[in-house]
Each structure stands twice: as C-alpha cells, then as structure tokens.
Amino acid sequence: MNHRPLLLALLPFVLTACPQTPSNHGGPAAAASTTIAAASTATTAASFDAGILARYHWRLSAASDASGKRIDALFARPDKPLQLDFVRDRLSVSNACNRIGAGFKVEGGRLHTGPMAQTMMACQDKALADLDSAISHRLQDKPSLSVQSEGDVPRLSLAADNGDTLVFTGEPTAETRYGDAGETVFLEVAADTRPCNHPLIPNKQCLQVRERKYGQNGVVQSSGAWQPLYQDIEGYTHQPGIRNVLRVKRYTVKNPPADAPSTAYVLDMVVESAR
Template identity: 60%
Template sequence: MKCLPLALGLTIALTACSQPSNPEERTATPGHATTAAAPAGDAVPATVSVKTDDLGKYHWLLSEAMDSGGKRIDALFARPDKPLQLDFTDQRINVSNACNRLGGGYTVESEQLHVNPMAATMMACPDPALSALDGAISQRLQGSSKMSLQTSGHTPQLRLVTASNDTLVFNGEPTAETRYGSQGETVFLEVAADTKPCSHPLMPNAECLQVRERTYDAQGVATGTPGEWQPLYQSIEGYTHEPGVRNVLRLKRYDVRNPPADAPNKAYVLDMVVESETVKK
C-alpha cells in the first residue's frame, strides 16, 4: 500500500503542483498589457493584447526554446509527450512535467518577469536527460526575463527572453476555472479498484468507476464513515484508472452550464492522488 499523508499532500499541492486540478487561482500582480504590432495583410489575424492578470487563467506549455544563436534548446524537451508547463498561482510560479515539481515566488513589473530562487521536490529520475531537465528550466526562469503576453488568433502565447538571451515560448491552455467559469468545490472521492458494468445513457455496455465520497478534517484526518459505492457515469479529467488499484482522489467539482441532453451537469477535475493501494484478489 502506497499512501501519501494527506496533510503533507495538501502542503505539496499548494506549493508545488499544478492539476491537474490544478492547478488554478488568479494572480494578484498589477495588470499590464503588452501590445504587439499586427502584421500587414488580411491572411494573418491581428494580435490581441492580454493583461498579466490573465497569467493565472492558463496552463502555459513550452512550444519553442532557442538560444541566443537561434539554435533549439533540446535539453528542455526531454519529455516530448509532456512539455514543460508553467502555472501562475497566488504570486507563485509552478513548473510541472520536469523530473521534479519546481516552484517559487514571482513579480511582474514593466514587462519584466522576476522569479525568485525555486524550490523543488526530491524525486530521483533514472533518465539522465530527465534528471537534467530540472536545472535546465530553473536556471533559465530564475532571475529577470523580458516578458510579452499576447494572442494571435485564439491561442494565448507567453514569450520570455532570459538574461542569457534564450527565448522560451509557451502556448496557453485555459484552466478548469477558466473553462467552467468558477473556482469550483474541493471534494474527495474514493475510487474502487475495479469498474463495474453500468447503464450509461450514451454508451452501451459501459463500465463505470465505483466511487464514494470521503471527508477529512483540517489536519487531514479522515472523518465520518464512507457511504455505499455508487457508479460514476462520467470520466474524471486528468485521471486514468488502473484496474486493481484503489485510490482516494482530491478533486475540483464544477457546475457545467447548459449541458447537452443526457450529459452530466457536474465536471470533476483531478487535483491530486491522496492515497493509492493495489488490491489483491
């Protein structure tokens, strides 16, 4: 049985994670708009400025990285399937999809992003390229970088030029709060080790997760008695179930406005796995 103490897990999630769920509140930095000149011609959409207050509304995924000579920085793409991700939460910048989770305080002033020295979790990664990824991104983010934040068409883009003249370009994906228009509600669901057949209105012969709600006090100690297992007729964003493994999940639950017919009016987004246990049959 592998368990992460809940009180410790809550602290790590607040200081280092980004979920899924998670990652997620708005930043409190003063709004500052950066406007780029629109290219000539009708074929290219005009550039729309975005305020730095909007940093926290997106997950920022690394799409390009070039050194001062215009050469691609391969060391920053050690995980091609999971690009480096920045999240700006409560005046902290969090980095995920490296070897460890990294985080530190930040400020924005006069088109300059200043990142304080970053702390990291202490997980070891056997892949040397992945192990080196922590240092490769942290040394470029720490200190001051020139920042431009804009959209061309519908995709927000964050561009950083570091003190060593490296250029990092991140594409923005809306957070769950942005997509659902609220901060959501934190809930805990225990997910049984195995799915069961269920009557799903949209999918014949469906297999549903079996779940029950859990409650915890302020110290992270479980309270109350779990109820009966119930089928969950929908997926959980960011969660992939492994048969035979029971999990306790911390989730954000959002109201879905005007859902289609037979679709759920709630959405669940994974924040963190609190507890995990392989169940022997």
C-alpha cells in the first residue's frame, strides 16, 4: 500500500490555511463582469484599488525587457504559466519549480514584498529550477503596478525600473464567480467510480464521496456515508484506484439552470492519497 498522508502535526494548519491552489475553470461570471465594469480602464497610483488583486488569479501572458525582447526565462512551463494570487496581505506564486510566498503591500503605485519563502523541491530541469529566482527577484524589485481592462478581461502590469515589464491576465477566482467566500469542507473520494443515474448524462460514472470532519488536534472525528457526487469537482482529476482526501470550497450557485446543481465544489488541495 502506497500512502502519502499529510503529517498529522500539520493538519491543524490544513484545516485553516488559505487556499493555495486556485483552479483554472469557467463558471458563473456575472460577478466578475460587474467587478471589471466598475473598475477604471486604467488605474493610477492615486486611484489604485488593491482589492481588485484578490478577485483574480493572475497568469503571466507576456514579459519583455527594456529592449522589447521576450524574457524567455519566465516561460519555462508553457503549459502552466506563472500565476500570482493575492489573498489578504499574502502574495503566492504558483507554477514555478517551488511554491513561493511573501507578504505584500501596494504603496505609492508600487508592489512591495517581504522576504520570499518557498518550498524545497528540487527540479532537474535547469530552466524550471531557475524559474524560482527569475520571478522572485522581479517581484522584489518594487515594480510599479497598474491594472487595465480590455472588455471583461483585466490585465495586471508590473514594470521594473530596469525596463522589465510583466503582464498578467486575470481570471476571476471562485469567490468572485460565485459571489461569496464559500465553505471549506473535506471530502474523501473513493478509489473507484460507480454508475449513477444522471438526468443529463447517460451511463454517467459518479465519484463516491463522504464528508470528513476533524477535531482541533487533527484527528478524524467522523466520516459520513458514501454518496454519489453527480457533478465534477473543479480542479480535480480522478485517477482510478487512488483514494483521496480533498480540501474543497463549497459554493452556492445562484439561479442555477434547470437540472443543474445548486452547489459547486472547487479543489483547494489534496490532503491525502493512497492506493
């Protein structure tokens, strides 16, 4: 049996930690469109609303130096562009070699970050290994910051004094799309799916899930009965034969279409996996 459980000592942190793995998915966008429409076409140092940063996942779409040349070092993962997330006073960077985080503030139209902390994974691909420092030092250079909107798509620009300019495209977070903070729950997902009666999908195979509840000491207090889940979990891809415990956010879907679920589940992190 191959187990990869999260250390028990860390579980209380898992119960309360902020989301670290925002997902890339579609969904209701009315709240996002309203947010963008309310924002000015171009922000200035005097008018910048730092709150807009928290409403989106920011994915790197362009980067150039003072001569206009593309900064290839920042695109070591073409299929997974660098992503910035701003949650309260914390900035996190994902899709580099390691996960990177720091405190931040916006002051005088510039992004100020505290000391960078990161996980300690070793990436054999040198370009990927170098990606951590390539993005970290540019974030720590106190770049000027602005947000522009092109229709319903916001773009975040970070411009350093040496001429480097990074452009990130915003995708609404689940909180923005669903219009509330959601509820954090833990779901245990059985290793195998089972046939289920779905009103719209013939021969549907459903995940089998049950909710887990933990005490303050991280010990499992209860697990509900196994039940079919008639919908997908955004950001989660099930591998047959693998049992997982997931930390997810559960949202209420406002005015869902007929026969569509009134709740949505978005993956926050995989807590435990086992065969």
